[in-house]
Amino acid sequence: MRKIRKFSAPExxxxxxxxxxxxxxxxxxENRLYVSCTFISNELYLDPxxxxxxxALTGIVGKPRVGYSVQExxxxxxxxxxxxVQRDAILVGVGNLGTALLGYQRFRLYGLNIVAxxxxxxxxxxxxxxxxxxLPVEKMPNLALRKKIDIGIITVGEDAAxxxxxxxxxxxxxxxxxxxxxALIVPDNVIVENAQLSVSLGVLTSKMKLSETEKDTV
Amino acid sequence: MRKIRKFSAPExxxxxxxxxxxxxxxxxxENRLYVSCTFISNELYLDPxxxxxxxALTGIVGKPRVGYSVQExxxxxxxxxxxxVQRDAILVGVGNLGTALLGYQRFRLYGLNIVAxxxxxxxxxxxxxxxxxxLPVEKMPNLALRKKIDIGIITVGEDAAxxxxxxxxxxxxxxxxxxxxxALIVPDNVIVENAQLSVSLGVLTSKMKLSETEKDTV
DNA sequence: TAGATTGTTAATCGATTAACAATC
DNA sequence: TAGATTGTTAATCGATTAACAATC
Numbered sequence: 001m002r003k004i005r006k007f008s009a010p011e012x013x014x015x016x017x018x019x020x021x022x023x024x025x026x027x028x029x030e031n032r033l034y035v036s037c038t039f040i041s042n043e044l045y046l047d048p049x050x051x052x053x054x055x056a057l058t059g060i061v062g063k064p065r066v067g068y069s070v071q072e073x074x075x076x077x078x079x080x081x082x083x084x085v086q087r088d089a090i091l092v093g094v095g096n097l098g099t100a101l102l103g104y105q106r107f108r109l110y111g112l113n114i115v116a117x118x119x120x121x122x123x124x125x126x127x128x129x130x131x132x133x134x135l136p137v138e139k140m141p142n143l144a145l146r147k148k149i150d151i152g153i154i155t156v157g158e159d160a161a162x163x164x165x166x167x168x169x170x171x172x173x174x175x176x177x178x179x180x181x182x183a184l185i186v187p188d189n190v191i192v193e194n195a196q197l198s199v200s201l202g203v204l205t206s207k208m209k210l211s212e213t214e215k216d217t218v
Numbered sequence: 219m220r221k222i223r224k225f226s227a228p229e230x231x232x233x234x235x236x237x238x239x240x241x242x243x244x245x246x247x248e249n250r251l252y253v254s255c256t257f258i259s260n261e262l263y264l265d266p267x268x269x270x271x272x273x274a275l276t277g278i279v280g281k282p283r284v285g286y287s288v289q290e291x292x293x294x295x296x297x298x299x300x301x302x303v304q305r306d307a308i309l310v311g312v313g314n315l316g317t318a319l320l321g322y323q324r325f326r327l328y329g330l331n332i333v334a335x336x337x338x339x340x341x342x343x344x345x346x347x348x349x350x351x352x353l354p355v356e357k358m359p360n361l362a363l364r365k366k367i368d369i370g371i372i373t374v375g376e377d378a379a380x381x382x383x384x385x386x387x388x389x390x391x392x393x394x395x396x397x398x399x400x401a402l403i404v405p406d407n408v409i410v411e412n413a414q415l416s417v418s419l420g421v422l423t424s425k426m427k428l429s430e431t432e433k434d435t436v
Numbered sequence: 437t438a439g440a441t442t443g444t445t446a447a448t449c450g451a452t453t454a455a456c457a458a459t460c
Numbered sequence: 461t462a463g464a465t466t467g468t469t470a471a472t473c474g475a476t477t478a479a480c481a482a483t484c
Contacts, residue, residue: 009424009428010474010475011421012475012476013475014425015420015421017420017424018414018417018420019399022376023401036440037441038440038441044401045401047477047478049476049477049478050476052441052443052444053443053444056442056443056444061442062442062443063441063483063484064440064441064443064482064483065439065440066441066442067441068442080424081420081424081427082420082423082426082427083423087423087426096317096318096321096322097318097322099314099318100314100317100318100319101318103314104315106399106415107419110416110419110423111423112419112423150426151422151423174426174429175422175426181324182240183237183240183261183262183263191422191426193418193421193425195418196236197322197324197413198328200411200412200413201325201328201395201411202232202233202235202300202301202328203229203232204393205299205300205328205369206227206299206300207393207409208369210227211392228451230451230452254465254466265453267452267453267454268451268452268453270465270467271452274466274467274468279466279467280467281460281465281466282458282460282465282466282467283463283465283466284464284465284466285464285466286466
């Protein structure tokens with residue numbers, strides 16, 4: 001009987017994989033050939049079994065008593081995360097955040113290649129930011145289609161976000177990375193990942209609040 | 219018997235609360251007085267019971283057949299997230315991302331007030347960015363202490379991140395918002411929230427990869 | 437060989453979802 | 461009152477953690 005391939009993975013696992021990659025990249029620089037999951041779990045304060053299960057998702061096979069090949073593990077994690085291929089992306093909304101993302105060199109490591117930026121503000125259109133041209137947003141769907149763009153990054157305000165998402169869907173974009181504080185409505189075949197700064201800040205400040213309340217009542 | 223106060227809350231719930239706030243703010247603009255959790259769950263494609271449980275965390279009490287007061291719910295969610303008080307913050311690392319965060323107006327809505335920025339690069343020190351002065355990083359612990367800074371934002375590279383975190387701990391900062399791709403080591407009483415862009419991008423690209431693999435084999 | 441480490445199955449824990457009584 | 465909605469308890473689901481056999 002053929003083994004059924006899994007088409008999903010636990011999202012918590014997905015979110016831990018980039019951290020493993022940081023540790024492994026350091027070990028590679030230090031010329032280490034093998035690593036155990038105990039080592040990784042100590043570095044990141046995680047349960048070793050959890051690390052082992054996460055790594056297993058990538059299809060890596062380790063050697064008992066030795067561990068996993070550092071280089072192979074890096075390759076497998078990158079492949080699992082989809083960072084082994086280059087993906088062309090466009091960005092809409094060249095405000096502060098959008099500009100910062102255009103200049104974020106690290107994206108190259110993840111295969112993300114922003115080929116064009118868009119805005120509706122005439123003062124921004126025509127500029128070139130970190131080597132990326134800013135075009136009028138109406139031109140986006142056509143360019144996305146023509147250049148077979150995979151990923152659309154939304155860094156506009158909440159009012160324009162749905163509109164922009166609709167244009168991205170028109171341009172047959174497959175994945176949307178949404179920084180706008182808005183729940184987007186898109187067809188089933190389009191993948192949306194929300195990256196609102198407020199979510200992360202809210203976790204920090206609510207934990208701070210809870211710990212303060214605790215202290216007050218002890 | 220006195221009711222035991224809970225000092226923690228499910229993190230998934232914390233992460234959903236900001237989205238409720240977006241919906242509620244819109245309803246407030248439209249002058250709606252009451253909202254049911256069915257309404258919210260439809261807007262955000264969530265289970266209504268889940269919404270009800272999340273809202274209950276904030277201590278809100280609803281009226282059967284009517285729902286929750288929009289204004290009261292906004293206030294309660296903000297209080298739960300710790301967004302009802304202003305918190306002073308400092309930011310270390312005035313690169314692209316750091317600069318973008320300094321200019322992000324929306325933080326005011328969350329009570330975050332960045333009062334100073336720091337860098338080790340002499341070319342950046344002395345500048346004023348979006349009204350915030352950039353100072354040499356050595357001055358940070360002292361200023362943090364003197365001004366009773368609550369939150370430290372780390373937007374330096376991975377190599378400097380731990381060093382910066384140590385300085386923040388010296389300055390008695392209570393919460394660290396870490397954008398650097400590095401697992402920080404801090405004392406128990408300091409809260410760290412990681413906000414690496416790579417985590418969110420990894421979720422997007424691995425889901426895209428999985429859906430592509432699926433299509434290939436169907 | 438002995439023992440460290442992987443791989444996997446079982447147990448536990450916590451979050452989500454379902455069911456339903458209470459309420460206005 | 462009837463019925464929509466809240467609040468809460470119970471059932472389910474999925475992720476984490478524990479236990480242990482397999483392996484080099």
